Amino acid sequence: MTRLAAFVIALMLVVVAPYWVYLPAILLCIIYFPLYIEAIFLGLLIDVVYGRPDVGLLGFPFGIIAATLIFLAVPLREHLRFNA
Amino acid sequence: MRTTFRPRSNAGIQYRKRLALIAAILVFGIAVFYIFRSPILSAVTPAFRAENAVSRGLSNLFSFVRSKDALINENRILKERLASYESLQSSYRTLESARDDLLSRFGRAPLGEALAAGVLAHPPETPYDILIIDAGLHDGVETGDKVTLPEGGALGAVLESLDREAKVVLYSGSGIETPAHLERGNVAVVLLGEGGGAMSFTLPRDVTVEVGDKILLPGVRAELVAVVVDVELEPTDSKKKVLTRGVRNIRDIRFVSVR
Numbered sequence: 001m002t003r004l005a006a007f008v009i010a011l012m013l014v015v016v017a018p019y020w021v022y023l024p025a026i027l028l029c030i031i032y033f034p035l036y037i038e039a040i041f042l043g044l045l046i047d048v049v050y051g052r053p054d055v056g057l058l059g060f061p062f063g064i065i066a067a068t069l070i071f072l073a074v075p076l077r078e079h080l081r082f083n084a
Numbered sequence: 085m086r087t088t089f090r091p092r093s094n095a096g097i098q099y100r101k102r103l104a105l106i107a108a109i110l111v112f113g114i115a116v117f118y119i120f121r122s123p124i125l126s127a128v129t130p131a132f133r134a135e136n137a138v139s140r141g142l143s144n145l146f147s148f149v150r151s152k153d154a155l156i157n158e159n160r161i162l163k164e165r166l167a168s169y170e171s172l173q174s175s176y177r178t179l180e181s182a183r184d185d186l187l188s189r190f191g192r193a194p195l196g197e198a199l200a201a202g203v204l205a206h207p208p209e210t211p212y213d214i215l216i217i218d219a220g221l222h223d224g225v226e227t228g229d230k231v232t233l234p235e236g237g238a239l240g241a242v243l244e245s246l247d248r249e250a251k252v253v254l255y256s257g258s259g260i261e262t263p264a265h266l267e268r269g270n271v272a273v274v275l276l277g278e279g280g281g282a283m284s285f286t287l288p289r290d291v292t293v294e295v296g297d298k299i300l301l302p303g304v305r306a307e308l309v310a311v312v313v314d315v316e317l318e319p320t321d322s323k324k325k326v327l328t329r330g331v332r333n334i335r336d337i338r339f340v341s342v343r
Contacts, residue, residue, distance in 0.1 A: 015128055016135040021325040035102065040110055045119040050210040052253065053244045057189050060114050060160035062211075071103055 007038045014046055022046075030069050034077060039066040087335030089293060122246045125216070129249055132204040132216065174234065187304055190267045198341035200234065207334050213257040215240075217340060220248045222259055227343050232341050238307040248333060253338070255309055256281045256330050265310055266291075267298040273326075275299065276308060281334040283310050293326055319324065 006029050013022035026043070043066030043080045051059050117124065155279035199221035210216070219225045229242040231252045240254040255262045260277035264285075269292065273285040287293060299310040317324040 004106060017163040019211040023211070035106075037106070037109055040106070040113050044113045045124070045128075046211070048121045049128050049216070049294055050205070050212060051252070052212060052214065052257075053121070060117075063110060063117075064115060067106050068177045071106050073328070074102060077296065 003033050006033065010042055014042060025067065026066065027041055030073050031076070032068070032078070035074070039070060042066065092197065125246055125249055129204060129218070136204070161297065173235065182306070192304060197336070198232070198343040199225065201225070201340050201342055203337050203340060206337055207280065213254040213277065213281065214243070215252040215254065215337065215340065217250050217252055217342070218248070219342060220246045220250045222248050225250045229342050232307065233332060233337070234339055234341050238301050238309045239330070239337070242342065254281070254334060255331065256283050256334070262309065264299050264301055266293060267300055268293060273299065277330065281330045283328045285326050285328070287326055289317060289322055289324050299328055
């Protein structure tokens with residue numbers, strides 16, 4: 001439920017907030033939630049809505065970065081504790 | 085004989101499975117988002133419109149809680165400024181029609197009517213220097229069309245025209261090179277977009293350039309594209325870097341003209 005709420009909030013931020021708000025928010029979600037695949041869709045949405053379509057595959061930098069971060073967050077999360 | 089097998093790393097397999105899953109979702113997502121990019125942008129457009137309406141409503145709401153004296157004072161200043169701009173605009177229109185008349189004598193037809201479009205999203209919502217405007221193929225906007233400010237000043241070009249929206253890349257977009265010339269001395273330069281409305285170019289140190297100098301697009305109409313805001317020169321360098329800004333703050337643009 002929290003995960004879904006975070007996705008909805010992040011989605012709304014992508015549409016209405018400046019990039020320096022929604023990009024850190026997505027990054028936090030990637031770190032906090034295990035295997036936060038939703039970030040890939042958020043990244044791809046950013047690319048499609050705000051990105052440049054004339055650069056082919058490179059036109060999806062945020063989707064690719066989100067996927068990379070999710071993968072990198074897997075070992076990172078093993079060393080993090082979210083409860084006191 | 086006893087043979088010991090090396091135990092297979094369960095963690096490693098899990099890790100590779102996750103990698104494969106993420107890669108598969110990414111590839112699938114790219115394909116879906118690429119195919120449906122036009123409907124996706126159309127679906128987001130109402131949210132842009134709502135956000136613009138709300139932000140305008142909020143700014144009006146805050147004006148109610150300001151003091152009466154401050155409002156009267158601001159009103160007076162704005163009226164004076166408006167009168168100044170109106171006289172400037174009429175002077176500009178006269179010059180423009182004189183220029184068009186002169187150009188038509190040399191066989192250059194005046195520019196056709198421009199299409200007005202509202203800006204749905206602009207930086208900092210967009211991470212790149214891209215505007216999303218509310219006119220697209222349906223309104224006659226095509227890829228490559230020039231986009232200017234209604235009051236004059238070149239902004240960029242249409243990068244992608246969808247059904248009812250279009251993406252406009254600004255000349256200040258990161259890495260975008262635009263041939264132009266420096267009005268002072270008529271020196272040809274190549275503007276390099278640096279993002280955030282900023283552009284730069286380099287010049288030999290002997291060429292004179294000052295803050296406030298205008299950068300114009302090539303062509304008989306020589307539209308204003310940028311204004312010099314700073315010049316960086318190290319004593320040991322043979323070249324100087326000239327920093328410029330676009331005609332207007334990209335965060336404040338509400339309407340554009342497309343032709």
